[in-house]
Each structure stands twice: as structure tokens, then as C-alpha cells.
Amino acid sequence: MHVLLMGNPNSGKSVVFSRLTGVNVISSNYPGTTVEFTRGVMRLGEEYAEVLDVPGTYTLSPTSKAEEVALRILEDHLKEEGEGQTIVVNIVDATNLERSLNLTLQLIQKKVPMVVCLNMWDETKHIGVYINHEKLEEILGVPCIPTCAITGEGIKNLVERIKDAKVSGFTFDEDNRWNELGKILNSVQRIEHKHHTLLETLGDASVNPPTAIPIALLVLAASFLLVRFIGENLISHVFDPLFRDFWSPVVFRVSGYFQDLPFLHDILFGEIKGLDINYGSSLGLLTTGVYIPLAAVLPYIVAFYFVLSVLEDTGYLPRLAVLLDTLMHKLGMHGMAIVPMLLGLGCNVPGALAARILETKRERFIASTVMAITVPCMAQLAMIAGLSGSLGDQGMGSTGVFLSVAVTLVVTAITLGIIFNRVMKGESTELLIDIPPYRVPYIPALVKKLWMRVKWFLKEAVPWVLFGVFLVNLMYNLGILHFAGKAASPLVVNILGLPREAIGGLVIGFLRKDVAVGMLAPLGMDWKQVAVASTVLVMYFPCVATFSVLLKEFGFKYMLKAAFIMLVTAFTAGGILNLVLHLL
Amino acid sequence: MQAETTLADMKKGEKGRVVAIEGGRFMQEKLDSMGIRPGSEITKTSNSFLQGPVTVQVGTSRIAIGFGMARRVVVRIEKEN
Numbered sequence: 001m002h003v004l005l006m007g008n009p010n011s012g013k014s015v016v017f018s019r020l021t022g023v024n025v026i027s028s029n030y031p032g033t034t035v036e037f038t039r040g041v042m043r044l045g046e047e048y049a050e051v052l053d054v055p056g057t058y059t060l061s062p063t064s065k066a067e068e069v070a071l072r073i074l075e076d077h078l079k080e081e082g083e084g085q086t087i088v089v090n091i092v093d094a095t096n097l098e099r100s101l102n103l104t105l106q107l108i109q110k111k112v113p114m115v116v117c118l119n120m121w122d123e124t125k126h127i128g129v130y131i132n133h134e135k136l137e138e139i140l141g142v143p144c145i146p147t148c149a150i151t152g153e154g155i156k157n158l159v160e161r162i163k164d165a166k167v168s169g170f171t172f173d174e175d176n177r178w179n180e181l182g183k184i185l186n187s188v189q190r191i192e193h194k195h196h197t198l199l200e201t202l203g204d205a206s207v208n209p210p211t212a213i214p215i216a217l218l219v220l221a222a223s224f225l226l227v228r229f230i231g232e233n234l235i236s237h238v239f240d241p242l243f244r245d246f247w248s249p250v251v252f253r254v255s256g257y258f259q260d261l262p263f264l265h266d267i268l269f270g271e272i273k274g275l276d277i278n279y280g281s282s283l284g285l286l287t288t289g290v291y292i293p294l295a296a297v298l299p300y301i302v303a304f305y306f307v308l309s310v311l312e313d314t315g316y317l318p319r320l321a322v323l324l325d326t327l328m329h330k331l332g333m334h335g336m337a338i339v340p341m342l343l344g345l346g347c348n349v350p351g352a353l354a355a356r357i358l359e360t361k362r363e364r365f366i367a368s369t370v371m372a373i374t375v376p377c378m379a380q381l382a383m384i385a386g387l388s389g390s391l392g393d394q395g396m397g398s399t400g401v402f403l404s405v406a407v408t409l410v411v412t413a414i415t416l417g418i419i420f421n422r423v424m425k426g427e428s429t430e431l432l433i434d435i436p437p438y439r440v441p442y443i444p445a446l447v448k449k450l451w452m453r454v455k456w457f458l459k460e461a462v463p464w465v466l467f468g469v470f471l472v473n474l475m476y477n478l479g480i481l482h483f484a485g486k487a488a489s490p491l492v493v494n495i496l497g498l499p500r501e502a503i504g505g506l507v508i509g510f511l512r513k514d515v516a517v518g519m520l521a522p523l524g525m526d527w528k529q530v531a532v533a534s535t536v537l538v539m540y541f542p543c544v545a546t547f548s549v550l551l552k553e554f555g556f557k558y559m560l561k562a563a564f565i566m567l568v569t570a571f572t573a574g575g576i577l578n579l580v581l582h583l584l
Numbered sequence: 585m586q587a588e589t590t591l592a593d594m595k596k597g598e599k600g601r602v603v604a605i606e607g608g609r610f611m612q613e614k615l616d617s618m619g620i621r622p623g624s625e626i627t628k629t630s631n632s633f634l635q636g637p638v639t640v641q642v643g644t645s646r647i648a649i650g651f652g653m654a655r656r657v658v659v660r661i662e663k664e665n
């Protein structure tokens with residue numbers, strides 16, 4: 001037996017899914033969080049049923065890739081399975097009954113057994129919407145159950161009634177769908193006029209240009225400062241002391257056992273001089289290999305995803321999309337492209353996947369490529385912060401590094417977008433999105449989401465970091481890095497103005513960019529070189545995880561094209577930055 | 585007097601009824617699925633910034649519509665707030 005959760009975007013399908021299956025999936029307050037379907041299992045009486053969290057759709061005549069996925073899942077299930085083997089649980093946003101029931105009516109025509117779940121029931125009263133769910137059940141002839149998935153209210157009832165799912169006997173003329181809908185609404189829904197609440201006023205203020213622009217600047221600045229504040233403090237007050245006081249003694253003790261095995265010692269511990277371990281640059285599996293993901297990057301991952309989750313769950317992102325739409329159009333995308341860009345700041349992998357919320361292949365190509373080239377992931381940013389922090393007051397110090405990297409990336413992103421927009425055939429789609437009301441984040445859900453993302457990072461990143469560090473050692477010991485440095489020195493030394501050894505970082509950057517930045521630390525570069533190296537590392541090639549996602553999304557031909565664009569862009573931008581910094 | 589205008593040219597706070605959508609089938613379907621079709625009551629809630637999207641209230645939902653699309657939604661103004 002299969003249970004398909006279907007409904008409009010942002011109607012809370014993923015929350016219901018988590019409640020039914022215990023499987024955690026990311027949910028947010030904007031349309032299009034789920035672009036891929038997720039499977040889970042739930043108990044239905046004696047049986048087990050497979051539950052699918054289908055991407056949201058407004059209609060069964062798809063208008064985007066996520067909607068195509070939704071329709072395909074439904075049709076595949078109807079085709080392949082016997083009668084009564086597939087049940088649709090239609091998640092309805094009770095605060096938007098009209099739009100939601102439009103899909104319900106289309107589902108009814110598919111003659112599939114279904115249950116209607118009236119989600120966000122608690123919110124209807126706040127906005128003055130009163131729905132007679134018993135009457136709706138009578139009209140549609142299928143169970144209609146009010147729920148508030150985020151707190152879990154009504155879910156038990158929903159589970160109990162899934163077995164009552166049936167094919168609706170409601171018939172209507174397809175050309176008259178909206179009229180029918182109007183009739184149903186008139187008899188089940190009553191709307192009372194309510195005064196604007198504070199959240200509504202704030203919601204309007206953040207899309208109305210005169211107030212929206214200062215609000216956006218404020219939100220972005222506050223987010224940036226908050227991420228930095230949380231990240232730095234976690235490192236200096238929690239993670240560094242932990243490593244210094246608890247891990248270092250272990251490292252020293254274990255390292256003693258390996259004194260007679262220099263090769264193995266090198267791989268495990270790298271270079272340890274004296275009593276102070278330089279975790280960033282000793283390049284051993286047990287030193288740098290665990291320090292980079294756990295102490296240098298993790299604090300920033302926690303900080304970033306905390307802030308991002310708040311932005312997502314309040315519903316601010318679609319408003320930012322509206323504000324940035326005009327700019328994004330000039331770059332060949334539309335406002336919602338801000339979502340993959342922001343997610344990419346955490347890690348490029350979910351960023352590349354999020355590009356699916358864009359309608360055309362052209363937009364997805366532009367968004368993914370621009371993101372892969374110009375959006376640094378948090379792992380990289382954390383390491384750049386660490387590397388430039390160690391410069392102290394030398395030259396322009398860390399401020400100089402950050403300013404030059406940021407300006408170069410933004411200018412490159414805009415230039416690339418403009419070029420793509422000119423060169424590629426087609427136009428960018430007009431923005432058409434639902435702007436959800438502001439919601440106060442539900443803390444337990446927010447904490448769970450943060451934890452899922454942190455866990456995901458650890459699972460994805462730690463093995464690659466360890467492998468990267470291992471490979472560096474191997475290449476170093478076998479003299480490969482020395483050879484590569486010599487071969488690439490015209491490019492690296494003459495155009496980018498970097499020391500020849502920086503090539504090692506560029507090679508490893510393909511595996512993990514944070515390890516790559518770590519490799520630059522012992523080279524003793526000045527702030528200009530750090531700025532150029534950091535910029536080139538961000539741009540020149542995506543890490544292996546992002547690479548494989550892009551390959552899966554777009555295919556081999558795309559990857560060839562993209563790789564060429566990436567290399568050319570990285571060395572051009574890096575070369576220009578080097579030139580500009582030296583002319584200053 | 586009932587004047588016809590487009591969603592793009594409506595003033596903030598004005599309320600009207602959609603008369604026609606001057607676009608291809610794809611655009612009509614897309615707007616339709618969001619509840620915007622001839623006959624629907626619509627209120628403009630914010631103006632566009634540098635030809636960016638406008639936002640409107642349809643039923644209980646708030647929707648942002650790109651400027652180019654908004655220009656092709658013909659509306660008959662019914663009353664001003």
C-alpha cells in the first residue's frame with residue numbers, strides 16, 4: 001500500500017510526512033521547499049504502508065519541474081498498481097481553501113481513493129476563516145480532517161481515518177470547475193473581516209519598496225553579524241578549548257607510539273613541533289583531519305543554518321525574492337533564484353538541488369552555474385575567516401581579504417548572469433509566487449531542522465575531509481605536489497601572483513574546499529595573496545559532492561561546458577583581482 | 585464609473601475584478617492555478633519597484649506577480665480603499 005501526500009506548495013506536507021512516518025524532512029515557510037520526493041513508512045492498523053512526500057503543486061497540469069515530478073509520481077502509481085493500492089492524502093492549506101480545493105477537484109477526477117487533511121486549522125481562526133469540515137466531507141464524499149501538523153494536533157485522527165479513504169462520488173463539469181468551487185466555498189466557508197495583526201502589517205511593510213529596502217538591508221546585515229558572532233564565539237569559547245584541553249593530550253600520547261613509523265606518523269599527525277599543535281596546518285588525519293570539520297567549520301555551519309532556518313520559517317525569503325526580482329531578471333533568472341543562492345552559502349549541494357524550483361532549464365542552468373562559481377559554502381568561508389584572521393594587522397588584514405573576495409564574487413556573479421542572459425536563447429520566466437503570511441517559528445521544529453542539517457553536514461563532510469587530508473599527505477610524500485607546482489607555476493605565479501606551492505590547495509580544492517584553504521595556511525602569504533587564492537578557490541571548480549549533483553541534474557555535456565566556464569572565470573577574475581590589488 | 589486597467593497600472597489599495605488575461609495558455613493556466621482568472625476579485629497590495637513584481641490579494645492569499653505578467657492581466661476597478 002502506498003500513501004501519497006499531495007497538496008499545494010507550502011501547505012505543510014513535509015510536516016505531516018514527519019508526523020506520519022517519524023522520518024525527518026526539511027520544511028520551511030515558502031513554496032517549493034520539497035523538490036524531490038521522500039519516502040517513509042507508517043503503520044496502518046496491522047499493515048505497513050509506504051508514504052511519499054510529493055513536491056507541492058497547484059495543479060495537475062504542471063508548470064514547473066517540481067510539479068512535473070508530482071504529476072509523474074501520481075500517474076506512475078495509478079498505472080502500475082492494482083485497484084485500491086494507492087491512497088492520496090490531500091493536504092489542504094485551510095487558510096487558502098479556494099486555491100487548495102482547486103487541486104482537490106483535479107485529484108477527484110483521477111478517481112483515486114483519498115482523504116482530505118485540512119492543515120493549519122489553528123491559523124484559520126486567527127485570520128477569521130471559519131470552515132465547516134463536516135459539510136465539506138458531506139459534499140466531497142471523502143473524509144475531511146482538520147489538523148495542525150506542526151504541533152501534532154489532529155494527526156491521530158488523520159491516521160485513524162486513512163483507512164476510510166474512498167473514491168469521491170462528486171461529479172462536475174471540468175469547464176465549470178471554478179463555478180463548482182465557488183458553490184462549495186459558499187456553503188462551507190465563512191470569512192469574517194479582521195483587523196490587521198502586527199505580523200500582517202510587518203508582512204506588507206517588507207514587500208512595499210519604500211519600507212522593504214531598508215528592512216532587507218537590516219535583515220541581511222543582522223543575519224551576517226549574527227552568523228559571525230555565533231560562529232566566532234563557538235570556536236573561541238567551546239571548540240578550541242575542547243581541542244586544546246582534551247584532544248591534544250590524546251594526540252601527544254598516541255603520537256608517541258608511532259615514533260618508529262615515520263610514514264604512518266606523518267599521515268596520522270602530520271608535523272607536530274614542540275608542545276603546541278597547529279591544528280590548521282599540520283595536515284595529519286588526527287589533527288587537521290578532525291579539526292577542520294569539527295572545530296573550524298562546524299561552528300559556522302551551526303550558526304549559518306540557525307539563521308537560515310529562522311529566515312525560512314518566518315516566511316521572509318519569498319519577500320526577499322520579490323524585492324530582488326528585477327535584478328535577477330537582468331541576470332537571466334527571477335527572484336526565487338535567491339533561494340538556491342542562499343542555500344548554497346551553507347553548502348553548494350542543497351543549493352544546486354534547490355535550483356529545481358525555477359521553471360525553465362535555462363534558468364536552472366544559470367542559477368546552478370552562477371551559484372557553483374560565485375557562492376562560497378560555509379565550510380570555505382569559515383576557513384577563509386580563519387586564514388585571514390591569522391594575518392593579524394598585516395596590510396589590510398582580514399577586512400581587506402573579505403572585502404576583496406566579496407566584491408570580486410558579486411561582480412563576477414553579476415557579470416556572468418548578464419552574459420548568460422545575453423548569450424542564451426530564451427527569456428526568464430515571470431515571477432509568480434504565493435507570499436505566505438509571517439509565522440513565528442515553532443522552536444522544536446526549528447531545532448530539529450538545525451540538527452538534521454548539522455548531521456547531514458557531518459555525514460557528508462567528515463569522510464571527504466579525512467580523505468582529502470590523506471591524499472595531500474600521499475601526494476606530498478610521493479612528490480606529486482612538487483611536480484604539479486612546477487608544471488602550473490607559470491599560471492599560478494605569473495597570473496595570480498601566488499607562491500608555487502599554492503597549487504596543492506587548488507588540486508585538493510576539488511575534494512574539499514575547506515581542506516584546500518587549510519593547505520594555504522603554512523605558505524605565509526600576504527593579505528593580497530590570501531585574497532586572490534581564496535577567490536580562485538571559491539570559483540575555479542565545485543567540490544566533488546557538488547560536481548556529482550550538477551552532473552546528475554544536467555548531464556555530461558553541461559558539466560563540460562560549465563567546467564570550461566568555471567576555469568576561465570576563476571583565472572580571469574583571480575588575475576584581475578591580483579592586478580587591481582597591486583595597483584592600489 | 586468603471587474603468588478598465590491592468591494589474592500593473594492599478595494603484596495600491598485599489599480593488600477590482602479580473603476581466604481578461606491577455607496571454608498564452610500556459611500563462612492562463614498558471615495564473616488560474618493561483619486563483620487569478622476572469623471573474624476573480626483582486627486587490628493590489630503593493631506597487632512594483634523598478635518594474636519588479638506587484639503583490640495582490642486574491643481570496644485569502646497574497647501573491648506576487650512579475651511586472652510583465654501583471655501588465656497582461658486586465659482588471660475593472662470596482663472601488664477604492
